[in-house]
Amino acid sequence: MAVGEPRRVGYLYALPALLVYVAFLLFPLLHSGWLSLFAWDGLSLGTWAGLSNYASLFSEEGAAAAFGHVGVLILFFSVLPVCIGLVLATALHRVRIRGLPFFRTVLFLPQVIAMVVVAVAWQRIFAPDGALNFVLGTEGKAWLGDSATALLSVGIVGTWVQTGLAMVLFLGGIGKVSADLFDAARLDGAGPAGEFRAVILPALRGEIGVALTLTVIAALRTFDLVYMMTPLGGPGGSTTVPAYEIYQRAFHTGQVGSAAAIGVVITVLAFLVTYVITRVAGRERA
Amino acid sequence: MKLPVIAAVPVIAAVVLAACAPGSDNKPAQQPAGEVRTDVAAMGDVTLTIWDQETRPAQEAQIKELNARFQAKYPNIRINRVGRSFDDLRSTIKLGLTANDAPDIAQVNNGKQDMGAFVKAGLLRPMDSYASAYQWTQRFPESVRKLASYPDSGDVLGEGKLYGVPQTGELVGIWYNKAKLTELGLQPPKTWDEFDAALARAKAAGQVPIQIGNLEKSSGPYLFALAMHRFGNPADETRLATGRADANWLTEPNRQAARQVADWVDKGYLTTGFAGLKSDDATEKFGAGEGVFHVNGTWSLATLKEAMKDNAGFLLPPGGTVTGGTGLPWAISAKSRNPDAAAAYIDFITTQDAMKTVASSGNLPVLDAGQQPGAGPERDVLDKWQEASTSTKMVPYLDYATPNAYEVIGGAVEQLMAKQLDVEAFLGRLQADLESRRGGR
Amino acid sequence: MTVSRFERVGTYLVLGVFTIFALYPMLSILFTALRSEVSGQGGLHWENFGKAWTEARFGSYLFSSLIVSVSVVAITVVLSILAAYAFGTMHFRGRDALFYLMLLGLTVPSEAVVVPLYYDLRDLGLTDTYASLILPQVAQSIAFGAFWMRTYFRSTSRGVVEAARLDGAGHWQTLWRVLVPMGRPALVTLIVLVFMWTWNEFLLARVMITSEALRTAPLGLQFFSGRSDTSVPLLAAASVLVALPVVVLYLFLQRHFIRGMVDGAVKG
Secondary structure, rough: OOEEEEEOOHHHHHHHHHHHHHHHHHHHHHHHHOOEHHHOOOOOOOEEOOHHHHHHHHHHHHHHHHHHHHHHEEEEEHHHHHHHHHHHHHHHHHOOOOOHHHHHHHHHHHHHHHHEEEHHHHHHOOOOOOHHHHHHHHHOOOHHOOOOOHEEEEHHHHHHHHHHHHHHHHHHHHHOHHHHHHHHHHHOOOOOOHHHHHHHHOOOOOHHHHHHHHHHHHHHHHHHHHHHHOOHHOOOOOOOOHHHHHHHHHHHOHHHHHHHHHHHHHHHHHHHHHHHHHHHHHOOOO | OOOHHHHHHHHHHHHHOOOOOOOOOOOOOOOOOOOOOHHHHHHOOOEEEEEOOOOOOOHHHHHHHHHHHHHHHHEEEEEEEOOOHHHHHHHHHHHHHHHOOOHHHOEEEOHHHHHHHHHHHOOEEOOOHHHHHOOOHHOOOOOHHHHOOEEOOOOOOOEEEEOEEEEEEEEEEEEEEEEHHHHHOOOOOOHHHHHHHHHHHHOOOOOOOEEEOOOOOHHHHHHHHHHHHHHHHHHHHHOOOHHOOOOOOOOOOHHHHHHHHHHHOOOOEEEOHHHOHHHHHHHHHHHHOOOOEEEEHHHHHHHHHHHHHEEEEEEEEOOOOOOEEEOOEEEEEEEEEEOHHHEEEHHHHHHHHHHHHHHOOOOOOOOOOOHHOOHHHHHHHHHHHHHHHOOOOOOOOOHHHOOHHHHHHHHHEEEHHHOOHHHHHHHHHHHHHEEEEEHHH | OOOHHHHHHHHHHHHHHHHHHHHHEEEEEEHHHOOOOOOOOOOOOOOOHHHHOOOOHHHHHHHHHHHHHHHHHHHHHHHHHHHHHHHHHEEEHHHHHHHHHHHHHOOOHHHHHHHHHHHHHHHOOOOOOHHHHHHHHHHHHHHHHHHHHHHHHHHOOHHHHHHHHEEEEOOHHHHHHHHHHHHHHHHHHHHHHHHHHHHHHHHHHHHHHOOHHHHOOOHHHHHHOOOOOOOHHHHHHHHHHHHHHHHHHHHHHHHHHHHHHHHHHHHH
């Protein structure tokens, strides 16, 4: 029933949800925009600062670094999982694997575990006397304590978490592709790579877009993982992220306005990412 | 998406929101002097909400016993205790003190980012009138009171009014493994040369000379402070630690200290992978027999005593200058409606009798430590505190200096140890933080 | 389909590597949780879980998480159904605008609103209460819930609703007697997703909650991991306890989980 019938009572049905939504999400979001225009320490009276909080985000080293780190994390949270997910899904589709539900369940599992738990588990793996050094034979290497490897280490955990999601999305997508398309491609003499390019990639545009959106936003929001794995922004501040800066500024160093400004920026970024990806991925189908 | 509709919303809301600037000026009216009441029984029915961080077993034991005794003595006062771990308290107290249901009493960290900021914002009540009424001026040595004193501006630790008094003391010294020292044919080092020799001997024998974990960046500054004690003098170090106007990081002793830390790293005297090791894990490793020395605070006493029994020993750094301070001072919230009762409570938990309870539960009492019973590592800790707290060689934590000092010093030392900052750049970073605060306010 | 033996073996190999990659961290923490607290001592030590439950107070943390998660799920589901019913089956002025306004909430990261939320809720005297965790999370989940259920309502056959109408059912009865029972699969998916998001939430709890008694499980774990007297096996045991409820739920309802993530995401 796509059209629906005219009913005033619709307002009543929608009202409770709208009230909660406006009061506890929309209003705080606007309030955030408002706070971002002040220099306020959270204790005394704030003073009007105009857009200077935003301006200093670009000039100041700390904030710029945090956004730069997110750029790197996006590589690990989004690009890598999507690539791996594509390869796995394609392989699983071609080869009728026995126990596919088992593999799907296991590979998706990291997605449902609380990040704090993930952090505890991986912190031990990256420890100087942890499993990674044992496997690589690099005894005593401080993966999380070295500014050259700390962000990379956190990124790998991100890949671990997100790969299953991407793969499951793609498997679902490939499942919807009609077998005729594959047959046709094969008749044309397409190998695995040709089949991938001619059939799978176009068919999965939507799913790839979704996987990118979800994982990029997850990367933008990262907090628990870095907060627990690399305390105080990590070695040499190499793992600061916007969410960490928000927390630190608002509740520790008394820069509430600046924290709010970062919040506004990541909201805008998240919105833009969603918008752009939806546009690009959706165009083909429309 | 229908963006134009959505875009209109912020505009409307901004108009609605444009009511006022955030925050409020909540400086309380100063209570006139001379109105202090000390007769608790006459105060009527009062409930005191108290936020403390006495949550480890030994701490919990002492505060529960003292609270019970206080209530038995003054049945008209009800105690509403909210116990939180140190980190927990530090991250919530700022929010707590500004809330309408602020606690009456809270333990507040001495540093500028905590007590200093709260004094500046008028969230704490000066305690000088109580100090004279209860004679805390005699009970606590000046050095201890100074660690909880600020002027109204909140920017100079050690001056101005008194805002809290502590129950316990703490030192950052050198823990050592007695059996291992004996094995290496060494005595506990009394001079820096002996310390150097012990480190070299330990290294040569394949031991970990100094067990340390700096993932949280809290232990690095202890190590740097230790090196500062070697080359500096307590007066200059105190000026730096409290962020005084005449303090200066760019001095020869500080260069030597920074070089010393880098040298310890270069010689491989620290735990392999210390930068990725959690501080508590390092303490656990030391307790399990890994490491000859362990630079850490007296708060590790309970853990190490359990793991090592009398095999653990505690030393002051050679030369006697030592980083130390009090446990978190107990302060009265400016919003408390019963400051007199609050002061009476704080008085009660810091009397001579109370100190006995503090000590017998396994804590380090700020007063009379030398007179308390105890053996093994406990004896070491009690005596060293007695010695240090009554000397002029006790230096406050470096992170008291500026509101950001904890992050700045932790980060800078970490980078010094990782060879990402050379000595000049390292000291320059600390100096810049010091000056930014001086110029800014 | 015919694929070469080489390709088949290769696929299993790659799959095996990734399975190990996915499982190892979880298994290692499980084994650590069963290790003795005294290093070097062998055997399985199930009592670590008991200690984490009582001494480390994870019993209480899990209880807080349960209260918050169940409340968020219940309120979200009811309000989402109502709103989606209106958005999906009725016609009123401004319907689409209101719907898109809610959809906007899908992209707002909670990190962006946590700071003002703190000050807003403090003015209302709500910080450090369950409400301070429940209400903001309901608001966030409702954006997804309304969207998700609207899709369901729009897909139900008009005939069903008209049959109900002919039987004399009003819009209220039609919703609860006919549409909601029919929409069980969509509802189950919504429930498991919202439950998982709420259970795993960390930053909001970190900011709002100061009382030990109200601490949720992930927050409890963070403090527990930062305490100096925490032993490694006990920390691992606590981690397992925190993760377990969602993992068990996932294993039971994994088809709903995966479909929810996949479908919900694709249409979003």
